[in-house]
Structure formats: C-alpha cells, structure tokens
Amino acid sequence: MTARQPGxxxxxxxxxxxxxxxxxxxxxxxxxxxxxxxxxxRHARELRSARQLSQFFHAASHEVVRLPIGSLxxxxxxxxxxxxxxxxxxxxRADIPSTYVxxxxxxxxxVALGYAESLGADSIYIGANxxxxxxxxxxxxxxxxxxxxxARLATKAGVxxxxxxxxxxxxxxxxxxxxxxxxxxxxxxxxLTWSCYAGGRVPCGRxxxxxxxxxxxxxxxxVDPLLRRPHMRSRRSRPT
Amino acid sequence: MTARQPGxxxxxxxxxxxxxxxxxxxxxxxxxxxxxxxxxxRHARELRSARQLSQFFHAASHEVVRLPIGSLxxxxxxxxxxxxxxxxxxxxRADIPSTYVxxxxxxxxxVALGYAESLGADSIYIGANxxxxxxxxxxxxxxxxxxxxxARLATKAGVxxxxxxxxxxxxxxxxxxxxxxxxxxxxxxxxLTWSCYAGGRVPCGRxxxxxxxxxxxxxxxxVDPLLRRPHMRSRRSRPT
Numbered sequence: 182m183t184a185r186q187p188g189x190x191x192x193x194x195x196x197x198x199x200x201x202x203x204x205x206x207x208x209x210x211x212x213x214x215x216x217x218x219x220x221x222x223r224h225a226r227e228l229r230s231a232r233q234l235s236q237f238f239h240a241a242s243h244e245v246v247r248l249p250i251g252s253l254x255x256x257x258x259x260x261x262x263x264x265x266x267x268x269x270x271x272x273x274r275a276d277i278p279s280t281y282v283x284x285x286x287x288x289x290x291x292v293a294l295g296y297a298e299s300l301g302a303d304s305i306y307i308g309a310n311x312x313x314x315x316x317x318x319x320x321x322x323x324x325x326x327x328x329x330x331x332a333r334l335a336t337k338a339g340v341x342x343x344x345x346x347x348x349x350x351x352x353x354x355x356x357x358x359x360x361x362x363x364x365x366x367x368x369x370x371x372x373l374t375w376s377c378y379a380g381g382r383v384p385c386g387r388x389x390x391x392x393x394x395x396x397x398x399x400x401x402x403x404v405d406p407l408l409r410r411p412h413m414r415s416r417r418s419r420p421t
Numbered sequence: 422m423t424a425r426q427p428g429x430x431x432x433x434x435x436x437x438x439x440x441x442x443x444x445x446x447x448x449x450x451x452x453x454x455x456x457x458x459x460x461x462x463r464h465a466r467e468l469r470s471a472r473q474l475s476q477f478f479h480a481a482s483h484e485v486v487r488l489p490i491g492s493l494x495x496x497x498x499x500x501x502x503x504x505x506x507x508x509x510x511x512x513x514r515a516d517i518p519s520t521y522v523x524x525x526x527x528x529x530x531x532v533a534l535g536y537a538e539s540l541g542a543d544s545i546y547i548g549a550n551x552x553x554x555x556x557x558x559x560x561x562x563x564x565x566x567x568x569x570x571x572a573r574l575a576t577k578a579g580v581x582x583x584x585x586x587x588x589x590x591x592x593x594x595x596x597x598x599x600x601x602x603x604x605x606x607x608x609x610x611x612x613l614t615w616s617c618y619a620g621g622r623v624p625c626g627r628x629x630x631x632x633x634x635x636x637x638x639x640x641x642x643x644v645d646p647l648l649r650r651p652h653m654r655s656r657r658s659r660p661t
Binding site for chain 2: 216244246247248249250252253254255277281282283284285286287288290291292294295296298299318319321323324327328330331332334335336337339340341
C-alpha cells in the first residue's frame, strides 16, 4: 500500500475480510468504488451487509452486479445439491476445500479490472487471505502477481499509458485474529458483516466460515458483536 | 492445436471469427461446449446467430450467459451515448479503436476458464484476430500466453493435477480473407453469422465490422451469402 492514490475498486462481499479491505482502502487509497458481485452463492444475505458497509465507509460508489454463472461452476458454494463442509479442525494445508469455486477470483478480478480501467482507478482491493484459507489456489501471492502482469498486457491503459494497476490483498498473510485486531483499530463495524455460508437470519455456527470467524474473535480476545447482539443494527458512525 | 482432446469450451459470439473457431474446434477438439456471453452490447442479434451456429456444428452444449456489466465498462460498444466508429481505411496499427471494451477478453476467458475446469475440458477457443484488429491489446499472442500462465496458478486442477488449459486462438495471425478461405474449407455457414455492430435486420454496411467483413470476402474472391440472400435461412447441413 502507498498513500493517496487516484482511486480504488474494492471487491466487497460483505464478509469480515472484504470489510477490512474496504476500511484499509478508505484510509489510504483516495476515492473508493465498491463492487459487489453475486455469482450464484447460496444466499443474498451478504448483499445487505455489503450495502451497509459501503454506506458506513462513505464509498464514492457501490455497484452490485449479478453474474448468473453459478450453474457453470462446480462448487458446494454454488451448487445447492452439494453439502457445505462442516468445520474440520485437522484440515491439512494441501487440501483445497469443496467450497472452492473454479476461477472465482479470476472472474471477480477481471470485472474489477475493466471497471478500474473505466474509472481510472489504479488499484483493486481484495480481502483474500492465504493463512486460514491456504487451500485456495487463487489466494496466493504468486497468483496476484500473475494477474497484475496479465492486466498490463490486457488493457488499453496498460499499453498506451503504462497503467500498472495493483491488486492489493492486504490481508493475505494475516490470521483471522490479526484481521480482527486490525479491523478493530480501523473501526470496522463487525456487526454489519456476514460470514456464514448458510445465510439464515442468524449465523449457523457450524460451517467452516462460522468456525473461522469464531476462532478469530476468540484468539483476538474479543467478542463478535454479531453474536452478542444478533438483532441490533449498528448505530456507530465511521471514525474520522 | 493437437488432435483429439477431452473437450473444449468455445467462446461463441455469433460472428465470422468465432464461427470459424467453432468449426476448427468441432473438427479437432472432441466434445465442444459453446459459451455465449452477452455483456451489454448494443444488440442481441448475434445471439440468434450463435444459437444457430452451435446447432449447425452439433455442439455438446451451448450456454448463454448475460453479464450485466455494460454500465461498468466504458466503450462505444457498450455505451449507447457514444457513436460507433465508421470504417476508416487509414487507421494506424498503433490506434486502439473506441470499440475496445476494457478487459473484455479477460472477463470472457475467466468465465470460460471456470467453466472449462468444471467440465474437465482442456482448451478454450477464442476467435481473436491480431491482424485486422491489431489495436486490441487483449488480442495479442503474449496476452494469451500470460492468461494460460495465470490459469495454471488460479485453478484447483492446475495446482493438483497440473491441468494446463490451452487458450487456442487459431485465427490470431490470419487476415479476414484467410479466415473466409479457411471457413469455406471447413464448411462455415456464413449466412448464419453476424458481424454488424448496429444490429439491424440487415447489416448496415458502414461500421468498422461491416467494412472488415466486406474486405475479407472481396479479397477472398467470394460473395458474402448474408448480403446475397439477406432474408433466407441456410438449408445447408454440416459436412461430415
């Protein structure tokens, strides 16, 4: 990250990680343009969180795009006939979980790339994380560097003006507990974020994502406000 | 291209180039899965052509996906308030035309990548062409090689099984006239293809794309059946 940039596109799902990435971009990257893509996930609960988060951080804009590609991509996240994985304490680093969505980050980053070039933004923020989700191939530093290389070749701005868009994945090497501590410092309203794969009214507490979130708050030594006050809306305002 | 592969995803717009790419894939690549993406172009006339072409070539499947991303991407192809460029004989090679859509091929290839990984296909065919459209940065050989490199890093199959998906752009170095001659040999039903940017009932004859098409047929020494018989449907069947 460098200070004061012409603008950033932030991939905002509504989860803890993208909320923290948005907080970082808001603090450092100039005008922030949020981009939420719905690609056939099991539920739209995160969309509400994304909308509230973009408002909370006073984003310059927030685009929501529905990509009806879920039927093309085989994953337990996009296929309702496949069970979601339960939390497994002993999952090895080499395993790629069934929640892997083929080419997910490449699809999201590609649309963000076209949007960033259209806006003249020079960075794309993504809340990808390589520690807790080390199994996803498209959450690795070498993947992001490869995407930046592709972006220079792929775009008019890259060819004509040597536009060098950066993919910022500031959470890549942080544990969930470190993300909680960083988000606390940046004033992330955790009660507006959503992590659960199941997408009910309250988090299921059993899926991989709920387990990771719980572990993060426990290790950070704080309480998840989403669990403490499940039916309350945040009245906090953004720190200035 | 190598002979007999497990299967291919063909990006099929309905134009001459993607129709010829489909003809090549059908002849060499095993089961062919067509993928048509509508991303906010000015018209849907090409969609009818794409449907007819996938049937003509007996594709194993044909998926049509509407990507509502036109408003995110600045281009005269996706923005109805910007004029379409007229044909210009003297356009230099270094100019990138206003019909450039930011990150277009990266977005199309990314979705095709996820679909190919889900299917177990090992190649993606795209009718990109670097001669007549040398201005588009995402129609260059180095761009496609960079995408292949990214694909190996981005996917579960790439990491676990060294899946090495190939981006086949067999028309990359052909002139429009050479494409016409190649398509003639492969039995491409030109009358089912559509090139015009304007998307009326008959081709406008004035846009860049109409001009290129006309030049191709003229230099190949044949007549465009779409102009000869504008209101007739093809009764040809696919050559065996």
